[in-house]
Amino acid sequence: MYKYNFAYEFKSLFRNGWIQLLTILLFALFWFAFSNGHEKVAKRQADIQAAFDEVKESDQVMLKLLDSVENGLSVSASPWTIPSRPMAVGNYHPRVAAMDPGQLAYIATGQSDLFSHNVKPTTSGDDAALNFTEIINPVQQLFGSFDPSFVIIYLLPLIIIAFTYNVLSAEKESGTIRLLASQPISIHSWVLQKMAIRLFWVTLLLTLILVLVLFLTNTAGNLMELLPIWGICIAYSLFWFALSFAINLWVGSSSKNAISLIGLWLLFVLLIPSVMNQMGSTLYPMPSRTLMVNKLRTIKAEATEKQDEILDNFLRDHPEYAINDPNQGRSFYHRYMASQQLVREELRPVVMEFEDQLQKQQAWISQLKWASPSIMVQQELNALSGTSTKDYENFRKQATGFANVWREHLLPFLYNNEPFSSADYENLPAFKYQPLESKGTSKTIVILMVMGILVIGIGYLRGFGLQQKNNLIIQ
Amino acid sequence: MISTDNLTMKYGETTVLDKLNLTIKPGELYCLLGANGAGKTTTINLLLGFIKPSSGSAIINGLVVAENVHKSKKNLAYIPENLMLYPNLTAVENLDYFSGIGGKSFKRQELEAFLEEAGLQADAFHNRISTFSKGMRQKVGIALALAKNASVLLLDEPTSGLDPKASNEFGILLQKLRSNGVAILMATHDLFRAKEIATHIGIMKNGQLKQEFVASEITLSDLENAYLSTMGFKEMAV
Numbered sequence: 001m002y003k004y005n006f007a008y009e010f011k012s013l014f015r016n017g018w019i020q021l022l023t024i025l026l027f028a029l030f031w032f033a034f035s036n037g038h039e040k041v042a043k044r045q046a047d048i049q050a051a052f053d054e055v056k057e058s059d060q061v062m063l064k065l066l067d068s069v070e071n072g073l074s075v076s077a078s079p080w081t082i083p084s085r086p087m088a089v090g091n092y093h094p095r096v097a098a099m100d101p102g103q104l105a106y107i108a109t110g111q112s113d114l115f116s117h118n119v120k121p122t123t124s125g126d127d128a129a130l131n132f133t134e135i136i137n138p139v140q141q142l143f144g145s146f147d148p149s150f151v152i153i154y155l156l157p158l159i160i161i162a163f164t165y166n167v168l169s170a171e172k173e174s175g176t177i178r179l180l181a182s183q184p185i186s187i188h189s190w191v192l193q194k195m196a197i198r199l200f201w202v203t204l205l206l207t208l209i210l211v212l213v214l215f216l217t218n219t220a221g222n223l224m225e226l227l228p229i230w231g232i233c234i235a236y237s238l239f240w241f242a243l244s245f246a247i248n249l250w251v252g253s254s255s256k257n258a259i260s261l262i263g264l265w266l267l268f269v270l271l272i273p274s275v276m277n278q279m280g281s282t283l284y285p286m287p288s289r290t291l292m293v294n295k296l297r298t299i300k301a302e303a304t305e306k307q308d309e310i311l312d313n314f315l316r317d318h319p320e321y322a323i324n325d326p327n328q329g330r331s332f333y334h335r336y337m338a339s340q341q342l343v344r345e346e347l348r349p350v351v352m353e354f355e356d357q358l359q360k361q362q363a364w365i366s367q368l369k370w371a372s373p374s375i376m377v378q379q380e381l382n383a384l385s386g387t388s389t390k391d392y393e394n395f396r397k398q399a400t401g402f403a404n405v406w407r408e409h410l411l412p413f414l415y416n417n418e419p420f421s422s423a424d425y426e427n428l429p430a431f432k433y434q435p436l437e438s439k440g441t442s443k444t445i446v447i448l449m450v451m452g453i454l455v456i457g458i459g460y461l462r463g464f465g466l467q468q469k470n471n472l473i474i475q
Numbered sequence: 476m477i478s479t480d481n482l483t484m485k486y487g488e489t490t491v492l493d494k495l496n497l498t499i500k501p502g503e504l505y506c507l508l509g510a511n512g513a514g515k516t517t518t519i520n521l522l523l524g525f526i527k528p529s530s531g532s533a534i535i536n537g538l539v540v541a542e543n544v545h546k547s548k549k550n551l552a553y554i555p556e557n558l559m560l561y562p563n564l565t566a567v568e569n570l571d572y573f574s575g576i577g578g579k580s581f582k583r584q585e586l587e588a589f590l591e592e593a594g595l596q597a598d599a600f601h602n603r604i605s606t607f608s609k610g611m612r613q614k615v616g617i618a619l620a621l622a623k624n625a626s627v628l629l630l631d632e633p634t635s636g637l638d639p640k641a642s643n644e645f646g647i648l649l650q651k652l653r654s655n656g657v658a659i660l661m662a663t664h665d666l667f668r669a670k671e672i673a674t675h676i677g678i679m680k681n682g683q684l685k686q687e688f689v690a691s692e693i694t695l696s697d698l699e700n701a702y703l704s705t706m707g708f709k710e711m712a713v
Contacts, residue, residue, distance in 0.1 A: 004575035008564060015563040015603075175559030179616075182523055182553035182629075183577040184545040190576070 001185055002193055009197045018163070019201065025159065027209050029151045034213045037106030037147040044105070044117050048098040051118045055096050059425075062093045066422040086413030086420045087333045089428075090123025095406065097121060097399040097431040102386030103225055108149035108378070109387060117395075121403030123410050124336060149381040152233055153374050154269055157240045160202065161261040164244040166254040167194050173254060188463020191248055192456070199241045203234050228384060228441040235448035236377050242452040246459030249466070272372040276365060284360040287353050299346045303339035314338035318415070333414055337407075362389060373448055380444045386435055394436050402431045476500055477522065477627055477658050481531035484517050484682075492517045493682040494531065497660075499675070501626065504649060504659040506669035506690075509679035510706055515662035517682070519631050522660070523553060535627055549578070552620030556632040558612045562605035566590055566615050569604055574622040581622060593618035594644055610641030617648050620657070628652060630661040634668055646672045666702060670695045678705045 013019050062083040068075045069084045083089050098118040168191050171177040181187055210230060214223060243264055244257075251257045303310060311334060369375045382388035409429050413420055477499040484492040492514040499505045507515045520526045521533045524544040533540040535547040560569040567586050574581060581589075587600055593614045604612065613633055620628050630649075634642040642665070649672055653659055663669055669676050673690040678701060685705045688698065 001576045001578075004572050008561070008568065008572045011568065012561055012563050175555070175557055176561065178525075178555050179553065179558065179560070179573060180576075181525060182548060182551065183573060184548040185576055186545070 001190065005190070005193045006197055009194060010201070013198075013201070019205075022159070022163065022202070023205055023209070026205055027212070029155055030148060030209050030213050031216065033146055033148045033151040034106065034216075036145065037109055040109040040145065040147070041101045041106045044101050048096070048100065048118050051096045051098065051120070055093070055120075058093050062089065063422055063425060066420070066425070069419075070422060084419040084421070086410040086418070087123055087337075089420050090406065090410040091125075094120035094122045095402070095428065095431055097395075097402045097433075099391075099395040099399075099433050100435075102435060104229070104385045105387060106385070107147065107229055108381040108385040109145055109147045119399050121399065121406055123407045124333070124340060125403070148229075149378060149385070152236065152381070153377050156233070156237060157265050157269065157374075160237060160240040161244060161258070161265060163202070164195060164198055164241060165247070165257045165261050167191055167198075167244070168248040169252060169254040169257055172252075186463070188249055188460055188466070191463070192245060192460065195241050195245045195248075199237060202237055202241075206230070206233055206237070228445075229381065231445045232377055232380055232441055232448070235445045235452070236373060238452040239373050239448050239455070242455035242459070246455050246462065249459045249463045268372045269374045273375055276368055276371070276375070280361045280364050283364065284357045286357050286361075287350065292347075292350050292354070295350055296343070296347060299343050300339075303343055307335035307339050310342055311335045311338045314341060337411060337414060358389075358393070370447070373451060376444050376448065380441050383436075384438065384441065391436055395433060398433060399431070402429070405429050476534075476536055477505075477629075477660050478534045479518070479522075479531065480534065482518070482521060482528055482533055483530045484514075484521060484526065485529040491682050492521070492528075495682075495684055497677070497684070499658045499660055501656045501658050502653055503674045504653045504661065504672055505675045505677065506673035507660065507662045507677050507679055508664070508666060508669060508702055509662075510664075512681075513679040514682040515679060516631055518679075519553075519629050519660070519662055522629055523551075524548070550623065550626045551629065552616070552623050552625035552627070553629045554613060554616035554620070554631070554633045556635055557609065558616045558633075560604045560607075560612060560615060563603060565601045565603055566595060566607070566611075566618075567600050569615060570618050570622060573619050577623055579623060586618075586622070589618040589621045590615065592621055594648055608641075610637050610645065613637070613641075613645055614648070617645075617652070620652065626657060628657050628659045630659065630663075632663055633661065634663065634665055642668060666699055667695065670698050678702055680705055 010019070065075055065077060065083050069082060075082060079085075081088050081092050083093060096118050097120070101117075166173075168177075168187070171180060177187070180190065207230065210226065210233075211223070214226070244261060247257050247260050247264075251260050315338075365375070366379075369379060379388065383390070406429060409427075410420075412418070413424075477497065479495045479497045482492060482495040482497075483490065491512075495514070495518060497505065497518075507518065509515050517526070518533075521528050522535060522540060524533075524540045524547060527541050535551055538547040540547045561572070564572065567583065567590065570586050570589060571581065571583075574586075587597070590600055591597065595611060595614045595618065599607070599611060604615070607615075616633075628649075634645055637645060646668055649659060649661070653672075653674070661669075661673070670690060670693075676688045676690050676693070676698065677684050678686045686701055688701070693701075
């Protein structure tokens with residue numbers, strides 16, 4: 001039976017224009033999505049490059065000024081900005097902490113356009129006020145732009161629904177079911193074969209289109225890296241084909257099948273993620289950022305009032321910076337940096353509360369992601385693309401860590417009252433982003449396939465039950 | 476061979492087929508006459524295993540259909556009132572597909588020979604079914620019976636809606652199959668065609684087989700009278 005189904009299903013689909021329509025549709029969607037994804041990644045890279053260029057330019061100015069100062073020449077610049085002052089280097093010539101896009105960043109750009117991919121931490125700046133967009137809820141990040149992940153997660157299931165909702169009902173409605181059922185075959189096996197054949201065509205088309213689009217967008221070098229994405233795509237398609245198979249056997253008429261499948265699409269793709277998002281925010285609400293900013297201001301105001309006392313305490317804690325030469329005074333920056341240290345320590349519980357709630361939300365979503373294959377796939381694609389919440393959190397932590405490294409590098413110059421020289425330039429720390437290790441996608445692929453097979457099993461049992469009752473045709 | 480043994484079908488309290496006993500031997504063509512709702516299509520659905528009887532059994536070639544749903548269809552062909560085939564496939568392709576999924580594989584020339592034997596014109600063999608008339612589709616159904624080498628043929632009002640010429644051609648084809656030893660059960664409203672081609676005729680009413688005749692032993696006029704009186708139209712009987 002399979003040989004005949006395979007041959008004639010293709011002929012039939014080709015002659016009624018389905019294969020052509022499917023090819024054009026998938027090609028157009030993926031081409032647009034890939035182009036869009038590449039454009040976003042290119043913009044991100046250009047932004048990062050611009051930041052580096054700016055630093056390069058600023059460094060050239062710094063080195064010229066240092067050269068003039070070291071040669072005893074007068075410079076026409078505000079004394080606060082002359083780079084022989086370590087705090088001038090730390091504040092006016094910061095390094096770039098950039099989150100370089102991964103090889104597959106174009107697959108799932110997520111809300112990358114809303115997040116900062118490069119920051120310039122300064123010595124006197126607040127870590128909490130670094131220009132990171134607020135990461136509130138991981139599910140919010142799931143709703144992204146028109147990139148390949150959007151096509152895979154949102155549109156591919158709709159295409160599969162349109163392609164399969166009436167596999168059995170169309171036979172009933174056109175009347176061919178009676179002739180089919182008069183053959184020595186079981187109808188549910190026949191439907192399953194039809195679904196398998198359609199899944200085969202979708203898989204084949206997806207593979208060809210992905211390869212073609214990769215060549216057209218000059219990313220063919222990533223062919224092997226795309227293998228896990230291809231695997232997820234096929235496993236996710238299998239799940240939707242399985243749902244359609246079960247609905248074909250459980251429901252009945254084409255219109256009811258279509259409504260049921262669209263309902264399931266809404267449930268898995270929109271409703272469950274939205275409910276999880278809402279529940280995550282309700283169960284683990286993020287502390288108010290306004291309150292945090294207010295607290296930051298209060299602590300700063302208090303610290304400003306007690307700067308001398310704070311500096312004394314700071315120097316008691318850091319005897320290496322204490323100097324016994326009464327001729328060497330303490331400037332504004334000595335007091336400010338000491339008070340900043342205190343501000344950071346006092347703010348730590350508030351910041352930790354943010355991080356703690358964020359982690360709880362992420363853990364909650366991770367526990368319940370199995371409720372929706374769409375969430376599973378989106379999380380997996382984001383992780384593969386390096387645009388997941390964890391990736392941004394990883395970058396935020398690394399950048400905050402670098403801010404500390406930057407500060408700690410320049411503080412000894414300040415407290416030891418040593419000038420910064422051009423010889424010290426080479427030793428300035430640089431940021432190197434360390435992306436998260438990929439955990440592999442095989443677990444998600446296997447779970448999606450198991451889910452699909454379970455749904456097929458449920459559909460098959462229904463078909464078997466109807467056959468036992470001899471009412472699969474009359475149903 | 477087709478037989479039914481006290482075949483009964485009930486939907487809730489309503490009995491749509493009541494203890495039907497029929498035997499159709501190879502080479503016999505049995506026409507079931509009756510008004511709409513008499514139980515003709517239900518009988519065919521039960522013989523095809525589309526529904527399960529409430530009691531009694533439908534038997535095809537010695538196999539109880541309800542217990543051997545697939546096996547009983549191996550040598551069975553069925554032509555419904557409106558034989559629907561795949562409109563985007565040609566006659567040859569439809570024949571190849573339906574005989575293929577039924578487990579019979581043929582070369583193209585053999586498929587064409589079946590269609591020719593079923594009376595389809597050669598220039599239509601490779602046309603899509605969407606261009607076919609009902610009569611032409613019924614011929615593809617006969618070709619399928621030939622391809623399956625069916626020993627049992629079930630027909631549910633196959634000539635309704637056919638023009639007289641097509642209906643006559645269809646009758647000739649059935650005669651040919653019957654003479655080849657096929658046991659044929661045909662549900663129909665067409666008394667004239669039934670008298671012309673059947674070996675046996677039964678009249679059903681309210682799920683019961685009210686009268687049976689050997690076709691050669693009754694005239695068309697007597698058959699018409701028997702039918703009308705069975706249906707309760709005695710004043711119309713001549």
